Amino acid sequence: MxxxxxxxxxxxxxxxxxxxxxxxxxxxxxxxxxxxxxxxxxxxxxxxxxxxxxxxxxxxxxxxxxxxxxxxxxxxxxxxxxxxxxxxxxxxxxxxxxxxxxxxxxxxxxxxxxxxxxxxxxxxxxxxxxxxxxxxxxxxxxxxxxIDPAIHRPVEGAEQLYDIVFAGDWHPTRERVLLELTRHHRLTIIGPWKRRIPEDSPLRPFFLQVGYFTPTEMALLFNQARIVLNVHQWYQRWSYGINPRLFEASGCRAFQISDAKEEIPALYTPNEEIVLYEDARQLSELCTHYLARPEERARIAEQAYARTLREHxxxxxxxxxxxxxxxxx
Structure with missing residues (x-):
């Protein structure tokens, strides 16, 4: 056809x-x-x-x-x-x-x-x-x-260099959530935020790349993350709708924490293949918990990766x- x-x-x-x-x-x-x-x-x-x-x-x-x-x-x-x-x-x-x-x-x-x-x-x-x-x-x-398994994939030999990684476009909601999280954790951020945040923003030191990134660059960074953080642009506005990062991070066999959306439980089993938060105020505690438990992160990430290849x-x-x-x- x-x-x-x-x-x-x-x-x-x-x-x-x-x-x-x-x-x-x-x-x-x-x-x-x-x-x-x-x-x-x-x-x-x-x-x-x-x-x-x-x-x-x-x-x-x-x-x-x-x-x-x-x-x-x-x-x-x-x-x-x-x-x-x-x-x-x-x-x-x-x-x-x-x-x-x-x-x-x-x-x-x-x-x-x-x-x-x-x-x-x-x-x-x-x-x-x-x-x-x-x-x-x-x-x-x-x-x-x-995902495209040729792009969103585990990278052989990649070391987990970064505690918490966020990749995505600027949005005021995302800016607010990430600013709050930097009070307790060190983040690594990539995305086209350069013209959106002031020069003296407390977030600037956490940017690995202030600009557009390729799918390959994103996949490598996800492989280097202990935690991939997903914050949908519509967090706290709509309880439904899912973004590409949900699948792309899991395709890289990365451990992911995401804001909850109605569609997610049918795609990934919460606490077995992904960790979800209803309120961003939970994030600091969740990150502290999972950063201290590499084996638990690896188990959840592996199960999400297998599910992604089977279905997504x-x-x-x-x-x-x-x-x-x-x-x-």
């Missing part, structure tokens, strides 16, 4: 598109990729044309690519670059249309696209299904992200997506 896969050019720390393309190929499908990478020529064109004209230009390019490559299926991540007329035209040409939205619950799809236009709409959050039904999506499907790779996700869409036959 030939997929036309549309990938946004703006994802940096979470380049799921590459993983989706690879997983589909590993399952035996042909993948034609549209809008694959950021590049200077594309950025200059957008600046010169203006955003609206640029999007029309990109959608014309997409339809030209459809004509040239004759795909069997159109599959987009996010779908922000494709207007309603383009999606309707793809459907008119007989292509099943699939959208996988990956910003829930913090940024809902209906603010940017018409999710009901797609034949199949998937979200990374189980808790947003009612919202999408309200916006006339007949059957919103829950599909979390996963991008191949698993694409198999489920194909099954739901009736394309696995």
């Amino acid at each position: 030939r997929f036309l896969l549309s990938i946004p050019g703006y994802t940096r720390t979470i380049p799921m598109g590459r993983f989706v393309e690879k997983a589909l190929q590993e399952l035996g499908h042909e993948v034609v990729v549209f809008n694959y990478e950021r590049n200077s020529q594309l950025e200059r064109a957008r600046e010169k044309m203006g955003f609206k004209r640029f999007l029309k230009y990109k959608n014309r390019q997409l339809l030209e690519l459809v004509e040239a490559t004759k795909p069997d299926v159109f599959f987009t991540l996010y779908g922000k670059n494709h207007d309603a007329d383009t999606v309707r035209e793809l459907k008119r040409r007989g292509l099943p249309t699939i959208c996988w939205w990956l910003d829930d619950p913090i940024s809902l799809a209906h603010k940017y696209i018409e999710p009901s236009l797609y034949d199949f709409f998937f979200s990374n959050s189980r808790g947003t299904a009612a919202v999408y039904r309200h916006y006339e999506v007949k059957e919103p499907h829950y599909l979390p992200v996963g 790779t991008y191949q698993h996700r694409m198999q489920e997506l194909l099954r739901v869409c009736g394309l696995d036959g």
Whole structure:
């Protein structure tokens, strides 16, 4: 089966598109990729044309690519670059249309696209299904992200150099949680926070890298961590919705402490494959407890790693997506 896969050019720390393309190929499908990478020529064109004209230009390019490559299926991540007329035209040409939205619950799809236009709409959050039904999506499907075992993996010979590692974008909630934790523990942080925190922020000494990081850089750091700390951007705002770090840390066989989300117990067994906190005020005590117990950390991390390889790779996700869409036959 030939997929036309549309990938946004703006994802940096979470380049799921590459993983989706690879997983589909590993399952035996042909993948034609549209809008694959950021590049200077594309950025200059957008600046010169203006955003609206640029999007029309990109959608014309997409339809030209459809004509040239004759795909069997159109599959987009996010779908922000494709207007309603383009999606309707793809459907008119007989292509099943699939959208996988990956910003829930913090940024809902209906603010940017018409999710009901797609034949199949998937979200990374189980808790947003009612919202999408309200916006006339007949059957919103829950599909979390996963790992690429070639990237998110244990690194042979890596030493645990850092007590507590956090990798991710800036958010005021994350800043507050990490600031409180530095009162009792030494952290190691990577992420694009440079323009978000003041020069004299108490967090600055804890940054190993103040900027965007690659999946490989993140995976190495997770291998070097005694504890990987996960703080969802929507901590204390929504009780549902899960981010990529949940799986990526476990894929690196790292011990992880995460804020609790409704979806997690079905993915990882609490206290056996992951440790959860309801309130960040528990974090200092939890970190002290597990830093003193390397064997317990190793046992939990090993069990999470085994579960991840069994159930949470991008191949698993694409198999489920194909099954739901009736394309696995």
